[in-house]
Amino acid sequence: MKRALITAGGSGIGLAMGHAFEAAGYDVWVTDIDRDALAACPRTWTCCAADVASEDDMRRLFQEIAAAGGIDVVCANAGVAGPTASVEHVALEDWKTCVDITLGGAFLTAKYATPLMKAAGAGAIIVTSSTAGVFGYPNRAPYAAAKWGVIGLMKTLAMELGPFGIRANAICPGAVEGPRMEGVLEREADSKGMSRDQVYEGYAAGTSMRCFVEARDIADMAVFLASDGARRVSGQVISVDGHTENPDPKP
Ligand code: NAD
Numbered sequence: 001m002k003r004a005l006i007t008a009g010g011s012g013i014g015l016a017m018g019h020a021f022e023a024a025g026y027d028v029w030v031t032d033i034d035r036d037a038l039a040a041c042p043r044t045w046t047c048c049a050a051d052v053a054s055e056d057d058m059r060r061l062f063q064e065i066a067a068a069g070g071i072d073v074v075c076a077n078a079g080v081a082g083p084t085a086s087v088e089h090v091a092l093e094d095w096k097t098c099v100d101i102t103l104g105g106a107f108l109t110a111k112y113a114t115p116l117m118k119a120a121g122a123g124a125i126i127v128t129s130s131t132a133g134v135f136g137y138p139n140r141a142p143y144a145a146a147k148w149g150v151i152g153l154m155k156t157l158a159m160e161l162g163p164f165g166i167r168a169n170a171i172c173p174g175a176v177e178g179p180r181m182e183g184v185l186e187r188e189a190d191s192k193g194m195s196r197d198q199v200y201e202g203y204a205a206g207t208s209m210r211c212f213v214e215a216r217d218i219a220d221m222a223v224f225l226a227s228d229g230a231r232r233v234s235g236q237v238i239s240v241d242g243h244t245e246n247p248d249p250k251p
Helices: 012-023 035-039 055-068 092-120 141-164 179-192 196-205 215-226
Strands: 003-007 027-032 046-049 073-076 123-128 166-173 237-240
Touching: 003 012, 003 055, 003 092, 012 027, 012 073, 012 215, 027 035, 035 046, 046 055, 055 092, 073 092, 092 123, 092 141, 092 166, 123 141, 123 215, 141 166, 166 215, 179 196, 215 237
Parallel strands: 003 027, 003 073, 027 046, 073 123, 123 166, 166 237
Antiparallel strands: none
């Protein structure tokens, strides 16, 4: 049975990825910093608490994976929103925390997956970027910079690891329905003096399809990118966002 590891698998997109990979027949491993979230995951999954920004944690996690027989797919999905503020008001500490988790976590995930995949002569690395990693995101400079960085990391992995049979691709989700986006909508509604629904409509209006996306839309793409159907797809940035036309809609 093929094995897939998903970082930040305790909620949202990562949780949906766990369900999608399990449905596709994988042995699912998830890691998350939130032990309560892991405790609520299906018992059929192997759940390991780890902070993706900690090299000790990630080294230990991949030692466990190596002992279990290696890894076929890793989804470097962890990322945090970081501060919402114009760049001149962003504290260096907040910048570092956001970049360490969002970009550094993807780096450590790839770093420790690589020797296992090289030994197997195959593997698929899927990083979760964002529409912020394609356009930018006003008042979210650390997040946008980290998400662009994740794409640079993925492009380099694809070039470096292609000769070893390892593919790397990035998914850029648009605004995903769920608790994380609800928080964003409420904060923006407060700061703009608008209702939550007006802000929601503004986001949807920025896409050709006038929509948000669901976590399972991202998960389905990850399963496809890991599959044999995508065996010649590497180094690609794939948006799953209802086609963003205007990344900074003004509702
Ligand atoms: P979420 O907030 O639902 O879940 C994030 C998970 O990450 C939580 O379970 C949390 O405990 C875990 N986590 C936080 N810090 C961690 C750390 N240091 N180490 C390990 N785990 C940690 O998030 P989500 O919306 O599912 O987002 C998943 C990914 O998708 C992120 O990279 C995010 O930037 C990206 N993304 C999300 C959206 C969206 O609208 N939700 C849009 C574009 C991109």
